[in-house]
Amino acid sequence: MSAVEEAFHGLRRMISSGRLGPGQRFPPEADLCAELGVSRSSLREAVRMLSALGAAESRHGSGVYVSALRPEDIIGSLALTVDLLPLSGLLDMYELRRVLESHAAAQAAARSTDDINDRLDALLDALEACDDIEESAQLDSEFHETIATASGNPTMVALLGVFRARSRSYQMFGMPDGRSIKRTSDQAHRSIAHAIRVHDPVAASSAAASHVAQTETWLRFYRPQPTGGSHSTIGDGSGGDVDDGNVDGGSSEASGAVGS
Amino acid sequence: MSAVEEAFHGLRRMISSGRLGPGQRFPPEADLCAELGVSRSSLREAVRMLSALGAAESRHGSGVYVSALRPEDIIGSLALTVDLLPLSGLLDMYELRRVLESHAAAQAAARSTDDINDRLDALLDALEACDDIEESAQLDSEFHETIATASGNPTMVALLGVFRARSRSYQMFGMPDGRSIKRTSDQAHRSIAHAIRVHDPVAASSAAASHVAQTETWLRFYRPQPTGGSHSTIGDGSGGDVDDGNVDGGSSEASGAVGS
């Protein structure tokens, strides 16, 4: 095992063994080097890995700390890399998103309060009145996040957040049929919100599933122009019912707009 | 922005802009340092981050390469850190697992072939005949992975694999009622496999959901002894219907056994 791997697993073990708990501070770099038997460079690379994965956090001048170790922290670490996936892979993710979003809507319907329902309605009012592409994307995202939060599972919020962040790179509302797409999307949102308000989990679930599936279809057939550039599609020949022909992959730099 | 972050985003942009595609090689370290304006140490830390997240791969003597950028690659990077989560967080993840496992079973039921059905039956025969805790865990895991694979979505396979890897740290079959638990688990597996064989997605879905929920209940109330040590539970006061009282968190070092 290389020096960096050695250090990485050593640090990891300090947490998994219970020696260090969430929020606690690691010993100083010098001590860690001595204990793990590696140089400072290698140790630092190992710490970077742990912090990229959301399990540790380095504070300049203070020390290296174990993160809070909430599932959200770990899952959130995906956010910076899902952006890099080509579109063909994104479609696989949409199947997961559809299932989870649907479940979240059902849970939200079972547990919704007046506060939540009012907030959802307010967001939809603003969204329908909104003409700006970027702002629409933001409101759309908040709508879905509110539902996820209402479902009561922070891990779900984080995972759906990651999926949503990825979608944002596509100019869905900016596509040729943008206005028509947005109208359809607005209606779907109303259906979901209504089902949640009347505590109908089954209706909420299917409305959400249908909404995500619709978005997926737009993505697949309209082939939106990515905003940051494009790279070649990778061939993973196992997409199930996913027609992964020569769909071009792309990725986000400028933040575009999204319909989801 | 710090030097390492600068470098990290620079590297990331090389991919997202389309300048480098999956499998392609980055310029040598020296060139990257010059282009990004950072020292070699900082650059290397940035590369480590990217590789920890599954987006790049460094090969000694050869160069740094962009990964295949399949969703599995990215999601698989979670495997090394979910082990660190305390039990309270794990229960949130089980809700996601239940939903996804259930969906995968339904998809598998719709698409199962003779090969798959035979393989599932063979695994269950072996599992029921098996007395060794560790081997049981392995067979159990293969059973679930086969179903996920049959569902046709590699991203799902990867995500469920991550969840499963985490479960393995708990000695479920080794608990006081281990034999009884394993019998119940075996029966549930048979139900799932049967529903898949007869192409009944609804039955497969509910059988799988029920199986995961059962496992979740065992985990929550039996409080298995973690094998590697334990750390204090973190309080996230938002577990939905999850009763996150003073359940002790733990983590894996020795590979224990699992029922799932």
Added chain:
DNA sequence: GAAACCTAAGTCGTCTGATGACTTTGTAGC
């Protein structure tokens, strides 16, 4: 001519030392 071997260049992996920046703590002064 083909295969095996060898050599050299290119590249990453690791270590060491030095300097700067930031945080924290304790102390002195008011």
Added chain:
DNA sequence: GCTACAAAGTCATCAGACGACTTAGGTTTC
């Protein structure tokens, strides 16, 4: 008590050197 300041502790970054590994190309051998 509060502020200001100084000192110690800690991480951030850079630079240089050497070793290990891979790759490519040429050479030898059969």
